Every structure is written in structure tokens, then in C-alpha cells.
Amino acid sequence: MTQLKEARKGRITDEIKEVARQEFINPKQLRKLIAKGRVVLPRNVNHAFSPIGIGKFLRTKVNANIGSSPNSHKIDDELKKLEICTKYKADTVMDLSTGGDIDKIRRAILKNSSIPVGTVPIYQAMVEKESIEDVTEDDILNAIEKHIRDGVDFITVHSGLTKNAIPLVEKRLMGAVSRGGSFLVRWMKHNDKENPLYDNFKRILELAGEYDVTLSLGDGLRPGAIKDSTDKAQLHELKVLGKLAKNAWKNKVQAMIEGPGHIPLHEIEKNMKLQQKYCHKAPFYVLGPLVTDVAPGYDHITSAIGGAIASWHGADFLCYVTAAEHLRLPNADEVREGIIAARIAAHAGDIAKGIKKAAEWDNELSKNRKNFDWKNQFELAMDPEKAERMRKESCLNNEEYCTMCGKFCSMRK
Amino acid sequence: MTQLKEARKGRITDEIKEVARQEFINPKQLRKLIAKGRVVLPRNVNHAFSPIGIGKFLRTKVNANIGSSPNSHKIDDELKKLEICTKYKADTVMDLSTGGDIDKIRRAILKNSSIPVGTVPIYQAMVEKESIEDVTEDDILNAIEKHIRDGVDFITVHSGLTKNAIPLVEKRLMGAVSRGGSFLVRWMKHNDKENPLYDNFKRILELAGEYDVTLSLGDGLRPGAIKDSTDKAQLHELKVLGKLAKNAWKNKVQAMIEGPGHIPLHEIEKNMKLQQKYCHKAPFYVLGPLVTDVAPGYDHITSAIGGAIASWHGADFLCYVTAAEHLRLPNADEVREGIIAARIAAHAGDIAKGIKKAAEWDNELSKNRKNFDWKNQFELAMDPEKAERMRKESCLNNEEYCTMCGKFCSMRK
Numbered sequence: 134m135t136q137l138k139e140a141r142k143g144r145i146t147d148e149i150k151e152v153a154r155q156e157f158i159n160p161k162q163l164r165k166l167i168a169k170g171r172v173v174l175p176r177n178v179n180h181a182f183s184p185i186g187i188g189k190f191l192r193t194k195v196n197a198n199i200g201s202s203p204n205s206h207k208i209d210d211e212l213k214k215l216e217i218c219t220k221y222k223a224d225t226v227m228d229l230s231t232g233g234d235i236d237k238i239r240r241a242i243l244k245n246s247s248i249p250v251g252t253v254p255i256y257q258a259m260v261e262k263e264s265i266e267d268v269t270e271d272d273i274l275n276a277i278e279k280h281i282r283d284g285v286d287f288i289t290v291h292s293g294l295t296k297n298a299i300p301l302v303e304k305r306l307m308g309a310v311s312r313g314g315s316f317l318v319r320w321m322k323h324n325d326k327e328n329p330l331y332d333n334f335k336r337i338l339e340l341a342g343e344y345d346v347t348l349s350l351g352d353g354l355r356p357g358a359i360k361d362s363t364d365k366a367q368l369h370e371l372k373v374l375g376k377l378a379k380n381a382w383k384n385k386v387q388a389m390i391e392g393p394g395h396i397p398l399h400e401i402e403k404n405m406k407l408q409q410k411y412c413h414k415a416p417f418y419v420l421g422p423l424v425t426d427v428a429p430g431y432d433h434i435t436s437a438i439g440g441a442i443a444s445w446h447g448a449d450f451l452c453y454v455t456a457a458e459h460l461r462l463p464n465a466d467e468v469r470e471g472i473i474a475a476r477i478a479a480h481a482g483d484i485a486k487g488i489k490k491a492a493e494w495d496n497e498l499s500k501n502r503k504n505f506d507w508k509n510q511f512e513l514a515m516d517p518e519k520a521e522r523m524r525k526e527s528c529l530n531n532e533e534y535c536t537m538c539g540k541f542c543s544m545r546k
Numbered sequence: 547m548t549q550l551k552e553a554r555k556g557r558i559t560d561e562i563k564e565v566a567r568q569e570f571i572n573p574k575q576l577r578k579l580i581a582k583g584r585v586v587l588p589r590n591v592n593h594a595f596s597p598i599g600i601g602k603f604l605r606t607k608v609n610a611n612i613g614s615s616p617n618s619h620k621i622d623d624e625l626k627k628l629e630i631c632t633k634y635k636a637d638t639v640m641d642l643s644t645g646g647d648i649d650k651i652r653r654a655i656l657k658n659s660s661i662p663v664g665t666v667p668i669y670q671a672m673v674e675k676e677s678i679e680d681v682t683e684d685d686i687l688n689a690i691e692k693h694i695r696d697g698v699d700f701i702t703v704h705s706g707l708t709k710n711a712i713p714l715v716e717k718r719l720m721g722a723v724s725r726g727g728s729f730l731v732r733w734m735k736h737n738d739k740e741n742p743l744y745d746n747f748k749r750i751l752e753l754a755g756e757y758d759v760t761l762s763l764g765d766g767l768r769p770g771a772i773k774d775s776t777d778k779a780q781l782h783e784l785k786v787l788g789k790l791a792k793n794a795w796k797n798k799v800q801a802m803i804e805g806p807g808h809i810p811l812h813e814i815e816k817n818m819k820l821q822q823k824y825c826h827k828a829p830f831y832v833l834g835p836l837v838t839d840v841a842p843g844y845d846h847i848t849s850a851i852g853g854a855i856a857s858w859h860g861a862d863f864l865c866y867v868t869a870a871e872h873l874r875l876p877n878a879d880e881v882r883e884g885i886i887a888a889r890i891a892a893h894a895g896d897i898a899k900g901i902k903k904a905a906e907w908d909n910e911l912s913k914n915r916k917n918f919d920w921k922n923q924f925e926l927a928m929d930p931e932k933a934e935r936m937r938k939e940s941c942l943n944n945e946e947y948c949t950m951c952g953k954f955c956s957m958r959k
Contacts, residue, residue: 481810541673
């Protein structure tokens with residue numbers, strides 16, 4: 134059973150009812166959107182939590198990446214990161230662990246998570262071998278199978294990066310900057326074989342279908358510099374991803390498409406339109422986009438700018454980018470700020486694209502701001518704790534107005 | 547003598563030559579832009595520093611607000627803030643002091659600033675009286691005259707907020723949220739008189755013309771909630787500002803227009819187009835725009851999103867907004883992050899609108915990123931210190947790659 138199969142049969146499942154309720158949308162309309170592949174409900178049949186929807190006419194969702202590295206791989210640390218993600222209302226998390234006991238960490242996260250969990254199984258296949266060249270097709274398929282059977286709700290598979298795209302990559306300023314993409318390019322060149330995630334797509338579909346795992350069709354060739362944006366390599370892969378999405382739907386497997394990356398402001402709308410065209414309106418899951426390359430240390434901001442415009446023009450799901458991007462793994466503060474920055478982008482996009490009740494939130498907060506109801510204003514704020522703490526640091530704490538304008542506050546009666 | 551007067555006479559002044567050099571633009575083209583009022587060179591004849599230009603075909607500029615408050619008014623603190631602004635490359639500062647010896651602070655800032663300094667003279671007129679109702683027309687004009695004679699390079703005058711706009715303000719969710727605007731609304735109602743900044747515009751032009759002070763025609767009615775965005779009150783004032791700009795040009799006084807405020811994503815382009823139409827392509831100086839009301843504590847991000855789109859569609863000058871907006875005065879860290887966020891927005895907009903050599907910066911940084919030349923990458927970064935510090939915190943400091951991907955770095959040879 135998959136949600137897509139049920140929706141195709143005309144059945145309104147409990148999950149569809151629940152998501153329709155969250156999103157203020159008619160369950161019949163939602164069923165149709167799922168049947169057409171325009172909305173996914175990522176939830177493994179072995180993973181229990183309140184379902185969420187990602188796709189057209191729904192609130193734009195935010196993913197936060199967590200996971201161990203070779204230098205830091207305590208399970209408790211990862212569970213703490215998961216707590217931060219839930220506290221600051223990321224809609225999903227991805228466990229990108231590459232260090233320590235990866236299976237144990239993934240299972241602990243799955244057990245403790247109340248939101249959908251995604252993974253990139255090839256990462257595990259890569260790190261468990263001495264060198265990338267030693268990874269076999271079986272290693273990759275086994276990792277996918279293990280993650281799916283463990284209860285992961287969505288997995289990234291870079292199945293669209295085919296061998297004939299490699300010459301296009303070599304023309305780039307930055308080449309392939311995604312970990313999965315650069316691994317596959319190297320693997321294909323070394324083995325002189327087609328991408329195993331493309332060649333074995335049928336097997337991947339069987340596994341995903343069995344557990345209702347949503348495939349997140351990864352963009353191994355997302356541009357890593359604005360110079361490489363919207364180039365032939367990127368668009369070649371996007372077209373293949375569109376074909377694979379159709380193939381997934383034929384097999385009643387839920388699918389979404391991953392997207393860029395570094396994209397200048399004026400190319401974002403075009404990118405969203407091309408994805409809709411090539412990928413038949415499958416949900417679009419973007420990383421950023423980062424609208425400039427020049428701000429390492431502030432890439433949560435470069436991404437929030439791009440993410441807002443992407444969401445407005447059709448992206449359904451934003452992967453957060455933290456201030457540490459390009460520099461190191463993020464710390465707890467950076468994870469929090471990264472989630473909030475992505476949520477701001479998602480919400481700004483939702484207001485612009487007219488998602489139901491999105492702007493009501495703003496109006497409600499502004500009414501409380503106008504009335505100096507600080508308590509309610511904080512409760513409604515995207516990050517209530519930070520807003521309250523900052524206000525408390527002000528010495529006019531007992532006054533209605535704040536230190537910005539003092540008694541010249543424009544809102545005083 | 548004003549730059550506008552000289553440009554109209556066909557003279558290419560030293561200032562025009564210098565700005566043309568900075569901006570990779572032909573001096574003749576720049577002279578024409580200044581003559582038409584599409585570019586301003588804000589510099590008081592009594593204030594010596596290397597001139598900058600603000601307007602069409604030039605790099606989008608960023609302003610940072612500093613200034614004392616009744617609770618904190620040490621001159622040294624303000625000079626330290628000025629240092630931060632210069633260090634992080636704000637293009638201008640505005641001294642919005644409302645506490646302590648305001649004259650002394652302004653003069654100290656002017657003496658020490660290597661970038662244009664702006665002020666809002668009515669703030670001083672307001673704070674030096676017991677109550678707003680006691681402020682006289684003379685108080686306001688005297689404050690303007692004093693600031694101009696002291697050497698201020700640009701002043702905000704909210705001359706476009708006329709009495710007939712008051713009923714439009716009263717329909718709003720948030721009313722008039724700018725300090726100047728709310729003061730003037732109260733003053734006009736109390737005195738049952740027209741806005742003195744409108745009534746005495748001729749006198750203001752005489753003073754500004756004498757010292758070549760650029761008038762920043764203030765938007766007292768900028769929307770303070772997305773609900774109030776692009777409403778009749780805002781557009782009424784904008785039309786008046788356009789007429790005043792024409793009047794300024796007739797008198798050879800340089801002028802720019804101030805703009806919003808809280809504006810949802812999908813209304814920003816329209817706002818930029820309306821300003822160009824109503825204000826005859828006078829340079830546009832915007833505060834934000836903030837694309838949502840719900841993120842107190844993160845308004846540098848909500849503003850960077852709006853500022854980037856504004857810059858792309860025609861804004862020439864962005865006023866920074868810090869994370870402390872709506873909560874308290876910003877601290878040093880928040881000032882720094884606010885400047886960088888606004889610079890990111892300005893630069894992203896510059897790439898999108900095709901400002902000369904804007905994207906070259908990105909390409910240069912990305913080349914160094916590709917080559918693992920961390921030193922050059924940091925030097926080119928928008929905030930070199932932060933980028934370098936974050937990387938140093940990584941335990942892989944001596945390795946080429948960083949803790950994000952470790953040995954699985956996609957860029958390793």
C-alpha cells in the first residue's frame with residue numbers, strides 16, 4: 134500500500150484527512166493532488182507519526198540536516214540536534230550521518246522523531262569502504278534496502294545523473310559540488326559504467342513501493358556557483374529526473390525532485406518553471422537557492438533570499454542552509470538560525486503564492502504589536518524565546534515601548 | 547554650487563570623475579544621470595571625503611543607522627558604532643541621535659566619518675521639547691538649518707505627508723509607524739495646520755541648495771504591517787514625494803525618495819515600478835522591505851529578502867534593518883550582521899540587474915573555493931573575519947577540506 138496507490142483508487146485515507154485538516158484544504162482536492170503526484174505524504178509504513186504533506190497548494194515545508202561526522206558521532210548529540218529541529222519547527226529532518234555507528238544513529242533518530250526522517254543511503258555505502266572506487270552496486274542497493282526497512286520516510290537517490298552528462302560537468306567552474314553527485318561522477322568514470330542508481334531504478338521502486346517510502350530524486354549536478362547556474366549539466370539531469378518521476382508514479386511510488394543550489398535572483402523563477410515543465414509538477418525540494426557566492430558565514434541569509442523567491446514561484450520544500458555552509462559543520466545556534474531563516478523564506482513565499490491562512494498569522498501578530506501585547510506577540514513570533522530574550526535585555530522592560538524609539542515610539546497612544 | 551547644477555551646465559566635476567571611476571561607468575553618462583536627477587552624490591560642501599553615488603546604473607548602496615538614545619548617549623559609543631559601520635563597509639551612516647548632547651554627537655560623527663552622514667533633523671526638534679505638541683515650525687526649521695550648516699550630507703524631510711492623508715492613515719491596521727510620520731500626524735491634528743515640512747519646502751530647498759545637501763524625501767507613511775502594504779495612504783504620500791522631487795530638481799537640489807517598510811514578496815516589484823512612475827526615476831531608498839511581520843529577532847533576514855528583490859527591481863539604496871528591530875536598540879554584533887545582510891541583498895540585486903562587474907566578485911571567490919585557496923577566499927568574502935574564524939573552529943584546520951564533508955568533500959582532486 135502507498136498513499137499514491139490509495140489516492141489513485143479514489144480512497145481518502147486517514148492520512149489524507151489529517152493533512153487536509155492541517156492545511157485547510159478539502160480532502161477530496163488533496164486526494165486528487167496526491168493521485169496526480171503533485172503532493173507527497175512521506176511516511177514509511179514502519180514509522181508512526183502524524184503525517185505531513187509536501188506539494189502544491191500546501192504550506193511550504195522546511196527540512197533540517199543533522200547527522201554524525203567522522204569527528205563527532207555520539208548518538209546523544211544527534212538526538213539533541215533532533216530536539217532543536219523539532220523545537221524550532223523544522224517539518225522534516227535528514228540524517229546525513231557519515232561517522233560512528235551509522236545504523237545505530239539512524240535507528241535512534243527514527244525512534245525519537247515525531248517528524249518525517251530522510252536519508253541519503255549512498256553516503257553510508259561510501260563511508261563504509263576504504264575508497265570510493267571500492268564501492269559496488271550491491272553496497273549501494275544494500276544501503277538503500279537497509280534504510281527503507283529501518284523505517285526511513287524519504288530517501289535521496291541521485292538517479293538522474295547519467296553517464297552522458299559527465300562531459301557537461303567538466304565545462305563548469307565548480308564541477309559537481311554535491312557529495313552524491315561527485316561520488317557518482319567518479320564512480321562512473323572509474324568503472325566505465327552507467328550510474329547504478331539509474332540502472333537499478335526498478336529495484337529501488339520495488340523497495341520504496343513496499344514501504345511507501347517517498348523517493349527524493351536528487352540533483353547530483355546542482356550548481357555550486359552562480360556562474361554554473363541553469364547550465365546544460367543541471368538541465369540535463371532535471372529532464373532525466375522528470376522521466377524518473379513519471380516512472381515512479383507508474384509504479385505507484387511517491388516522488389519529489391531535488392533542486393539547486395547557487396542561482397542568481399533573476400534565474401530563480403525560470404528554474405521553478407522549468408522544473409514544473411520537465412517534472413510534471415512533482416513537488417520541488419530545493420537547497421537554498423543561494424543568490425550569491427560571496428558570503429561564507431552568512432549563507433543562511435543568501436539562502437533565505439533565494440528560498441523565499443523559489444517558494445513563491447513553486448518550490449514546495451526548502452532544505453535549510455546554515456551559516457556554517459562552505460566552512461564547517463554547524464553548531465546548535467547555527468542550526469536554530471538556519472531553521473528559522475528557512476521558515477521565514479517558506480512563509481514569505483506562502484504569503485506571496487496565496488497559501489490559505491498564511492497572511493493571517495502576520496495580521497494576528499501585528500494586531501498584538503499595535504496593542505503592545507508583548508506576551509501574545511512573543512507567542513506568535515517565529516522564535517518566541519529569542520524575541521522575548523532580546524526585549525528583556527532592553528532596560529525599558531516595564532514600559533510599553535522599547536529602547537529603539539523610547540517615548541517617541543510611533544505606536545504610543 | 548550643487549552637483550546637480552554643475553551637471554546641468556554640462557560640467558564633469560572631480561566628484562563625477564571619482565564616482566565614475568568607482569562604478570566602472572563613463573563620466574559623461576554619469577553627468578547625464580545626475581543632471582536628470584537619477585543619481586545623487588550626497589556630500590555637503592562643508593564635509594570632506596571621497597564622494598559616492600546613489601542611483602541608476604550604480605552599485606546598490608547600504609545605509610546603517612547609529613545614534614544615541616535617552617538611555618545611552620556617550621560620544622565614544624557612537625564613534626565605536628561608526629567604526630563598525632566603516633569596517634563592515636556600510637556606504638553611509640545616519641545619525642538618529644535622540645539622547646544626550648545631540649549637537650556634540652552629530653559633530654563628532656561628522657568629523658570622524660569618511661562616508662556620507664545623514665540625519666533626521668525633526669528628531670532633535672521633537673526630543674528637545676517636553677511634549678510633541680510644544681514643537682513649533684521654527685523649532686523644526688532651526689533643526690534643519692543647524693544640521694545643514696554642521697555639514698550633514700543628506701537629511702530626511704517627511705514633506706510628503708500632507709494633512710489630507712490623515713483619514714487614509716486611520717483606516718490602517720498599524721497607522722503611521724515611522725517616528726517622523728507619527729509625530730507629524732499628531733502635530734497636524736493638534737495644530738490643525740498643514741505639515742510644516744511641506745509648507746516650508748521652499749525654505750528647505752534654499753538651505754539644501756546652499757550646501758549641496760541631498761534631500762531624502764521621507765515616507766512618514768511607510769506600512770508597518772504587510773496588511774497595510776501598498777495602500778492608499780502610502781501611495782498618496784509617494785505621489786506627493788514625486789512632485790516635491792521635481793520641485794527640488796527645478797531648484798537644482800539633489801533629491802532621493804524613501805520607501806517601505808513591510809511589503810509582501812509579490813508586491814515589491816510593483817512598488818518599485820510605482821516609485822519610478824510617480825517619482826520620475828529619482829533614486830529610491832528603502833527600509834527593508836520586510837516580507838513578513840512574524841519574525842521579531844530575525845528582521846535582518848526578512849529585510850534582506852525584501853531588499854534583494856527591491857534592489858533587483860530598481861531600489862538604489864537599502865537602509866539596513868537589524869535583528870533588534872521591533873524589540874530594542876541593536877548591539878554591536880547586530881549592527882555588523884545587519885550591515886552584512888543588507889550588503890548581501892544589495893549585491894544579489896546588483897547581479898540580477900546586471901550592474902557592471904557585480905558577478906565577477908562571485909566568480910573570483912568561487913575559483914578560489916574550487917582551488918582550496920582559503921586565504922584568498924576569505925579575503926574576498928563579504929565578512930573575511932567571520933568566515934576565517936568559523937573555519938578555524940573546525941578541527942580539520944590543516945586539511946584542505948572542512949568538517950562538513952570531511953574526506954568526502956566533493957571538490958577534492
